Each structure stands twice: as C-alpha cells, then as structure tokens.
Amino acid sequence: MDNKYEIIIIGGGPAGLTAGIYAARAKLSTLLIEKMMVGGQIATADLVENFPGFPKGINGMELTELMHEQAKKFGLKSVMAEVTGLDVTGEFKTVKTTEGDFSGRAVIIAGGSLRSKLGAPGEETYAGRGVSYCATCDGAFFKDKTVAVVGGGNVAISEAIHLTSFASKVIVIHRRNQLRADRILQEKALADPKIEIRWEAVVTEIKGKDFVNTLRLRNVKTGHESELPVDGVFISVGLKPETEYLKGVLRLDNAGYIITTERMETEMPGIFAAGDIRKDSGRQAICAAGDGATAAIFAEKFLREE
Numbered sequence: 001m002d003n004k005y006e007i008i009i010i011g012g013g014p015a016g017l018t019a020g021i022y023a024a025r026a027k028l029s030t031l032l033i034e035k036m037m038v039g040g041q042i043a044t045a046d047l048v049e050n051f052p053g054f055p056k057g058i059n060g061m062e063l064t065e066l067m068h069e070q071a072k073k074f075g076l077k078s079v080m081a082e083v084t085g086l087d088v089t090g091e092f093k094t095v096k097t098t099e100g101d102f103s104g105r106a107v108i109i110a111g112g113s114l115r116s117k118l119g120a121p122g123e124e125t126y127a128g129r130g131v132s133y134c135a136t137c138d139g140a141f142f143k144d145k146t147v148a149v150v151g152g153g154n155v156a157i158s159e160a161i162h163l164t165s166f167a168s169k170v171i172v173i174h175r176r177n178q179l180r181a182d183r184i185l186q187e188k189a190l191a192d193p194k195i196e197i198r199w200e201a202v203v204t205e206i207k208g209k210d211f212v213n214t215l216r217l218r219n220v221k222t223g224h225e226s227e228l229p230v231d232g233v234f235i236s237v238g239l240k241p242e243t244e245y246l247k248g249v250l251r252l253d254n255a256g257y258i259i260t261t262e263r264m265e266t267e268m269p270g271i272f273a274a275g276d277i278r279k280d281s282g283r284q285a286i287c288a289a290g291d292g293a294t295a296a297i298f299a300e301k302f303l304r305e306e
C-alpha cells in the first residue's frame with residue numbers, strides 16, 4: 001500500500017466519509033484511516049430520522065455503508081489502523097499509526113468522540129457483564145429483562161426507546177428534573193409504558209455477582225440512598241473527543257475539542273478538523289457530514305494554492 005497521499009483523513013464516521021467523497025471526487029489521492037469498522041457512532045443508531053433524503057428514516061449502519069460505497073466509487077482508499085501520533089510540520093505531514101507511518105500534504109481529523117465513563121465503583125468490573133455503552137450493540141442480550149439507562153440527552157433517550165423492543169422495563173436515571181433530549185424523543189419516551197424515569201438521581205455504585213444485579217442510587221436533592229435491582233445498565237452521560245494524541249500538537253479547548261475556523265482549518269496550515277471532534281460542532285450526523293465536505297473543499301484549495 002502507498003504511504004504518500006495528497007489528503008489523509010483520520011476517522012471513518014459521517015465527517016470522514018463525506019470528506020472522502022469530496023476529496024476523492026476532486027481527484028486527489030486520499031487515504032482514510034479508521035481504527036474499527038467504518039461508520040462511526042451513527043452506525044450504532046437503529047433508525048436515523050433526521051438525515052435529509054430519507055423520509056422514512058434509515059438504519060445508521062446502512063447510511064454509512066452507502067457513504068463508504070460512494071467514496072470508494074471515486075477512488076477513496078482505506079486502511080484499518082489506529083492513529084497514535086501526528087507530525088504537523090513540513091510539506092508532508094506524518095500520520096503515525098499502528099500499521100506504520102503515512103504521509104499527507106493535508107490531513108483532515110475526523111475522529112469524533114467516545115462515550116464518557118460514569119466513574120462509579122463497579123463500572124469497570126462489570127463492563128461487558130451488564131454494563132454497556134451501546135444499546136444497539138448489546139440491547140438484544142436483555143430480552144424480557146429490566147435495564148437502566150443513565151443520562152437524559154438525545155442518545156440516552158433514543159437508546160431507552162430502542163431498548164423497549166427487548167427489555168420488559170427500562171428505567172432512565174437522570175440527575176436533573178427534566179430531560180435534555182429533543183422534545184419529539186421526550187414525548188415518545190414519556191408516553192411509553194415500559195419506560196420509567198427516576199428524576200434527580202445519580203448512580204453511586206454498580207453491584208452484582210457474575211453480572212450486574214443492583215444499582216445504588218442517590219437522590220441529588222434529598223441525599224436519600226436506595227437500591228434498584230436491574231439486569232443491565234446502559235451508560236450515556238456524555239461524550240469525550242478522541243484527541244488524546246493531539247495534546248500539545250494542536251490547540252484544543254478545555255474539554256479537548258479541536259478549535260477550528262469556519263473553513264475547518266486548525267492553526268496549523270494543511271491540518272483540518274471536522275465533525276464531533278471539533279469545538280462548536282452540532283454533534284449530529286448531518287453537521288459532521290457538512291463539516292467533512294467543508295474541510296475537503298478547503299483542503300483542496302490549500303493544496304492548489306500551496
């Protein structure tokens with residue numbers, strides 16, 4: 001496989017794949033580096049109802065497979081590897097990966113974000129044994145069981161609704177007295193007889209034997225502690241950008257998101273960022289796709305003018 005490209009894209013979610021469609025269609029030699037299966041977070045969404053062009057909605061995995069197919073048609077190359085470092089100086093920037101180094105005249109960073117951990121005792125012990133971070137991946141293991149979802153945002157509530165297809169009861173544990181999710185999702189969840197919401201509660205411990213069997217809860221107003229028997233717990237308490245390897249290389253905000261201009265440029269010439277990984281992203285698939293297109297357009301302009 002070649003290791004010199006005009007554009008290297010890090011991450012194969014909607015941002016990276018759209019950047020790939022634009023860059024490859026502009027006839028630039030383009031490599032996409034993805035550490036897992038191409039698709040990103042949206043590939044775990046059961047039904048995406050707000051991506052334009054799909055009035056009946058579309059499965060997240062299917063959506064990203066179509067994006068990938070479209071990019072490959074224009075000549076996008078991909079490799080499965082984890083990016084571990086980036087040298088942003090010189091005409092060719094070096095992208096260090098678990099499969100060796102690749103050089104690109106421009107780099108688009110589209111590594112998205114990962115689920116934050118809850119930080120409660122027992123979370124690590126029972127990870128994969130009742131503690132999950134992905135309802136689409138693990139929901140089917142909880143047929144006719146009682147599960148909890150921790151969180152109150154769009155992802156948490158979408159996952160709670162998804163879990164009602166398997167579980168007999170879904171208990172949403174939310175630390176505030178109202179949900180943050182979009183109204184349409186809130187209405188669906190609140191109307192669902194299988195979903196119960198424990199307001200103003202936090203999980204202080206995850207307990208079990210071989211598998212999770214109990215959550216210890218604390219009411220944030222009264223301090224009252226209680227125990228909730230469950231068979232599983234899905235954690236959806238926020239996101240963390242995948243920028244560990246960029247610390248000291250690029251300007252990041254306090255939460256670790258990459259700071260860009262409206263053209264998706266970072267402060268380093270030829271290095272762009274797109275999608276959930278950048279500060280002020282809309283954290284939606286269509287926003288990530290838009291960012292990816294913008295990044296590729298201005299990366300092409302950068303290469304032409306260089």
Ligand SMILES: Cc1cc2nc3c(=O)[nH]c(=O)nc-3n(C[C@H](O)[C@H](O)[C@H](O)COP(=O)(O)OP(=O)(O)OC[C@H]3O[C@@H](n4cnc5c(N)ncnc54)[C@H](O)[C@@H]3O)c2cc1C
Pocket residue numbers: 010011012013014015016033034035036037038039040041042043044045046047048049050051081082083084110111112113114155158159242274275276277282283284285286288
């Ligand atoms: C369950 C769920 C449901 C959702 N539902 C919707 C919805 O209905 N509508 C909507 O618009 N949005 C939805 N979202 C949000 C949407 O998925 C994200 O906004 C979008 O996927 C962000 O795209 P991205 O390309 O920026 O990043 P991601 O999708 O996070 O993709 C980044 C990719 O980069 C890879 N990567 C990261 N670091 C490295 C590295 N160092 N080396 C190599 N590869 C790396 C990751 O493996 C990943 O595949 C949902 C998210 C979830 C989790």
